[in-house]
Amino acid sequence: xxxxxxxxxxxxxxxxxxxxxxxxxxxxxxxxxxxxxxxxxxxxxxxxxxxxxxxxxxxxxxxxxxxxxxxxxxxxxxxxxxxxxxxxxxxxxxxxxxxxxxxxxxxxxxxxxxxxxxxxxxxxxxxxxxxxxxxxxxxxxxxxxxxxxxxxxxxxxxxxxxxxxxxxxxxxxxxxxxxxxxxxxxxxxxxxxxxxxxxxxxxxxxxxxxxxxxxxxxxxxxxxxxxxxxxxxxxxxxxxxxxxxxxxxxxxxxxxxxxxxxxxxxxxxxxxxxxxxxxxxxxxxxxxxxxxxxxxxxxxxxxxxxxxxxxxxxxxxxxxxxxxxxxxxxxxxxxxxxxxxxxxxxxxxxxxxxxxxxxxxxxxxxxxxxxxxxxxxxxxxxxxxxxxxxxxxxxxxxxxxxxxxxxxxxxxxxxxxxxxxxxxxxxxxxxxxxxxxxxxxxxxxxxxxxxxxxxxxxxxxxxxxxxxxxxxxxxxxxxxxxxxxxxxxxxxxxxxxxxxxxxxxxxxxxxxxxxxxxxxxxxxxxxxxxxxxxxxxxxxxxxxxxxxxxxxxxxxxxxxxxxxxxxxxxxxxxxxxxxxxxxxxxxxxxxxxxxxxx
Numbered sequence: 231x232x233x234x235x236x237x238x239x240x241x242x243x244x245x246x247x248x249x250x251x252x253x254x255x256x257x258x259x260x261x262x263x264x265x266x267x268x269x270x271x272x273x274x275x276x277x278x279x280x281x282x283x284x285x286x287x288x289x290x291x292x293x294x295x296x297x298x299x300x301x302x303x304x305x306x307x308x309x310x311x312x313x314x315x316x317x318x319x320x321x322x323x324x325x326x327x328x329x330x331x332x333x334x335x336x337x338x339x340x341x342x343x344x345x346x347x348x349x350x351x352x353x354x355x356x357x358x359x360x361x362x363x364x365x366x367x368x369x370x371x372x373x374x375x376x377x378x379x380x381x382x383x384x385x386x387x388x389x390x391x392x393x394x395x396x397x398x399x400x401x402x403x404x405x406x407x408x409x410x411x412x413x414x415x416x417x418x419x420x421x422x423x424x425x426x427x428x429x430x431x432x433x434x435x436x437x438x439x440x441x442x443x444x445x446x447x448x449x450x451x452x453x454x455x456x457x458x459x460x461x462x463x464x465x466x467x468x469x470x471x472x473x474x475x476x477x478x479x480x481x482x483x484x485x486x487x488x489x490x491x492x493x494x495x496x497x498x499x500x501x502x503x504x505x506x507x508x509x510x511x512x513x514x515x516x517x518x519x520x521x522x523x524x525x526x527x528x529x530x531x532x533x534x535x536x537x538x539x540x541x542x543x544x545x546x547x548x549x550x551x552x553x554x555x556x557x558x559x560x561x562x563x564x565x566x567x568x569x570x571x572x573x574x575x576x577x578x579x580x581x582x583x584x585x586x587x588x589x590x591x592x593x594x595x596x597x598x599x600x601x602x603x604x605x606x607x608x609x610x611x612x613x614x615x616x617x618x619x620x621x622x623x624x625x626x627x628x629x630x631x632x633x634x635x636x637x638x639x640x641x642x643x644x645x646x647x648x649x650x651x652x653x654x655x656x657x658x659x660x661x662x663x664x665x666x667x668x669x670x671x672x673x674x675x676x677x678x679x680x681x682x683x684x685x686x687x688x689x690x691x692x693x694x695x696x697x698x699x700x701x702x703x704x705x706x707x708x709x710x711x712x713x714x715x716x717x718x719x720x721x722x723x724x725x726x727x728x729x730x731x732x733x734x735x736x737x738x739x740x741x742x743x744x745x746x747x748x749x750x751x752x753x754x755x756x757x758x759x760x761x762x763x764x765x766x767x768x769x770x771x772x773x774x775x776x777x778x779x780x781x782x783x784x785x786x787x788x789x790x791x792x793x794x795x796x797x798x799x800x801x802x803x804x805x806x807x808x809x810x811x812x813x814x815x816x817x818x819x820x821x822x823x824x825x826x827x828x
Contacts, residue, residue: 231357236365240336242268243640244633245356245371247343250278251288251622252606252629253377254329255301259633259664261334265640267633268369269335270358272342275322276329278379279525280622280755282318285420286525287470288753290623291557291586294739295701300666302626303737304328304793306754307768310744311792314765316756338367343378346386352600353387373601373636373646377629380483381530381608389599390533395613403540405562405579405614413565415617416478417486417524419493420471421501423464423515424759430516432505437491439499442507456568460577462504464512466760467748473577474500478565482529490524496568497521518759527563527607527620534610535592535647540581543615547587548670551654553594553635553661554627555669557586562617583618586669591657594632595646603646605632623753627666634660663732663828665699665795672697678728679826682720686710699734699823709736709823712811718825720807728800728807731778734824736817737794738769743816768792770816777812780804797828 231237246257249271257269279286288306290298297303305325313320329335338360345357355370376383384391394412396403440446446456460473474497477489501517504510538547543560560581564574593610596602604610605628607620618624635649635657642653649657662673675695684691690710701708712718738744741751746764750756754766768774772794778786781804788796792815800807807827811820 231366239368242266245369246375248377249276252625255629256633259630260637261332263637265637267335270338284525289621298623375603377606389596391530401539403614414478415527415563416475416567417526418475419521422519424518429513434502439495441503466763475567532604538611538615540614549590551591552588553591553631554589555586556619556624558618558621560617600645605629685719712820717810725803725805731798733796735794736771736821738771743770768815775812777810779808
């Protein structure tokens, strides 16, 4: 480091590199459990591919009752409440606020990890450059989590990693290649458009690719460079032009800038085609935004104590150390993206996933670097498995699991592998308490909760404490139903010290009360804005106002709750704890999936 530049040193417990959803939730989950965290992010904002400078939609497990919960649902619920018109900058602010409000987190934005100092097979520190302040930072930590996507700590530390597609002979995967290669899925840039009341002209920039007709995409024209016609119907609930994708046949890290130039030419060319070349019915649509930072799908993947394969994905992933899950189809994009190639012009090969599959904790820490963990699209999976596990809602779960595990390791003075060998139940219990759904593990209700008498029938009590906090059958039944004005009452023979009350409301898995627009029901993020767009709403099923009484004395009151998981500190002795439901956000009844004492 040049001595003429400012150099600062930071001592912390946990250092997270990468501020996408995985990195943010790794940092936040650890910090909420008391860990001191430094988060290094090379962009001026958080969110990665979900941020306002890339704007890829958050996607995850398919299936109405398979929606991801935990921190990712808290983020969405906060955003719906504070940002009903889904302004992208307010999404950035919502995520930033979740981290900023936690005093255990120090954010280093605009800061790129550039080097690492090793002590044997442990990382001692990392060095990072903050371009806005022209400052070098050295961050020393006990545990490091790489959520950079590109696995920057792999080349810096000697951590084992994989790149490219495996051969069929290695794992026997149907999506694998006859011969291993270095190809990956590509990267994309997208645009956002808005429908207006009058015709809007568009003059393409000088560098835009020209697509005179639809045949320009299909290869039917002699000079076409593109593979086939893609869906380019733009609207509130229509295509996000994900297929403007390139680079899987090149080096997605070192060729990234060159690929961005080509992608920008193509995305502007696609909009020129939509507006000016053929009848697409887009006369009144105005170009609102174009991403100059491509969203990346794949690069390096770390090697952990286990490598998740296609077989695990299709068989349900029944791991003893399940800490997250996936459920997106195996969606293997053509490395050439939209370019013609001599092999296949199919944009992607998709294999449905019939049920959510568990993901193991052993895929989140390094096989050979003792204090290195990772979360996001760079976990220990094959290329085929990555084609499903890479989507952002799944990455968010992995980040939350990774940060929670790091906090447990630090509390017990062990390395990440030690959490698997000695503290696995504690990790799973912590995730379940924080609202994460684990498909093959039920939440264990506290002994104090089970001792209490409740003012409900035995069948309702059994349902309330069944450890599965969502419907799991086609009829959508689970939980208990009460009315506004009713109360749920816990009673003990003698006064007991009560730490906290945990309530799990119905977040409306149908999503019909959340949005009138189809895409916003999947996840409340907006790209294109047609006249049919309607602001999103807090789920009608979430309890808005309620009060808590300890031995008849009011100790807590909520008048505008919008979260489906609520933890209320009690901190007193009581013989009776009563929760009175005052109102919902519109539903006629109150559905509870869980109510217990922690």
